[in-house]
Amino acid sequence: MRELEEEDIDKGLLKALEHLSDMGGLTSKEARKIFAKIKKSNSSHVLVAVVDGGRIAGVTTLLVEQKFIHRGGLVGHIEDVAVGQDFEGQGVGSALVRAGIGKAKELGCYKVILDCKPELVGFYERMGFRKHEIAMRIDISRA
Amino acid sequence: MRELEEEDIDKGLLKALEHLSDMGGLTSKEARKIFAKIKKSNSSHVLVAVVDGGRIAGVTTLLVEQKFIHRGGLVGHIEDVAVGQDFEGQGVGSALVRAGIGKAKELGCYKVILDCKPELVGFYERMGFRKHEIAMRIDISRA
Numbered sequence: 254m255r256e257l258e259e260e261d262i263d264k265g266l267l268k269a270l271e272h273l274s275d276m277g278g279l280t281s282k283e284a285r286k287i288f289a290k291i292k293k294s295n296s297s298h299v300l301v302a303v304v305d306g307g308r309i310a311g312v313t314t315l316l317v318e319q320k321f322i323h324r325g326g327l328v329g330h331i332e333d334v335a336v337g338q339d340f341e342g343q344g345v346g347s348a349l350v351r352a353g354i355g356k357a358k359e360l361g362c363y364k365v366i367l368d369c370k371p372e373l374v375g376f377y378e379r380m381g382f383r384k385h386e387i388a389m390r391i392d393i394s395r396a
Numbered sequence: 397m398r399e400l401e402e403e404d405i406d407k408g409l410l411k412a413l414e415h416l417s418d419m420g421g422l423t424s425k426e427a428r429k430i431f432a433k434i435k436k437s438n439s440s441h442v443l444v445a446v447v448d449g450g451r452i453a454g455v456t457t458l459l460v461e462q463k464f465i466h467r468g469g470l471v472g473h474i475e476d477v478a479v480g481q482d483f484e485g486q487g488v489g490s491a492l493v494r495a496g497i498g499k500a501k502e503l504g505c506y507k508v509i510l511d512c513k514p515e516l517v518g519f520y521e522r523m524g525f526r527k528h529e530i531a532m533r534i535d536i537s538r539a
Contacts, residue, residue, distance in 0.1 A: 266464075274465040287468035294462050295438045318459050319437050321409075322417040322476060325430035330473070333465060358536050365536065366511065368529040382532035386511040389520045390528035393501050393508065 257299035265309035273335035310340035329357030331367040400442035408452035416478035453483035472500030474510040
């Protein structure tokens with residue numbers, strides 16, 4: 254488990270993400286550009302599960318938020334936990350979440366939050382999370 | 397409605413935030429240091445509602461997340477909507493949320509998400525949000 258490096262993009266990163274969301278045929282070159290933006294944003298840590306031979310089994314992102322409240326506390330947001338189809342059922346997802354919590358702890362976050370579908374509540378509860386609030390969403394039209 | 401400037405810190409910012417969370421006696425000097433970190437993180441936009449005389453009636457933060465999925469899409473996270481006690485019931489909260497959505501739109505986000513207490517679901521639904529997922533939380537001990 255370590256932070257994403259550019260070379261990982263062709264070693265299964267896109268395939269793992271595809272399992273989470275339609276990637277719309279994103280090319281490796283486009284993904285590299287996006288990764289450069291993520292690094293520039295300076296608050297996201299992309300964590301990957303690497304298996305033998307350097308293949309990427311899964312990925313998640315820890316977004317770190319600097320708050321005014323809690324005396325300038327840091328909050329970690331775990332986003333987009335994705336496991337490649339070939340690596341399902343092997344504990345990769347929970348290992349990624351644990352890595353996210355570990356990174357958040359290392360950085361000094363006082364809590365980690367995430368939004369999940371109702372059917373995943375049990376999975377996260379077993380990892381020590383508790384139901385906290387209601388996640389609301391509004392879509393923005395490009396028009 | 398505009399982005400926070402350092403001078404606003406003494407014009408009611410801390411008082412508005414106090415209404416949201418115990419500020420633990422945060423001084424103006426400490427708040428300036430935190431604001432410098434927020435600006436450095438490069439992905440947070442602190443929006444303030446300014447009333448006559450330059451007083452801060454309320455504040456919220458739009459955290460912008462660069463994703464790999466959605467072809468490198470941007471997601472806006474609205475955090476810590478806080479209205480000063482003297483300005484309650486005047487629509488400041490909804491104006492702040494609208495400003496957050498507007499800023500997210502301007503930056504090209506495809507959605508805005510936020511976590512709220514169950515009793516605020518109706519408030520956000522009236523603004524166009526819909527219930528989406530379950531927000532989970534884990535606290536990190538400093539030990």
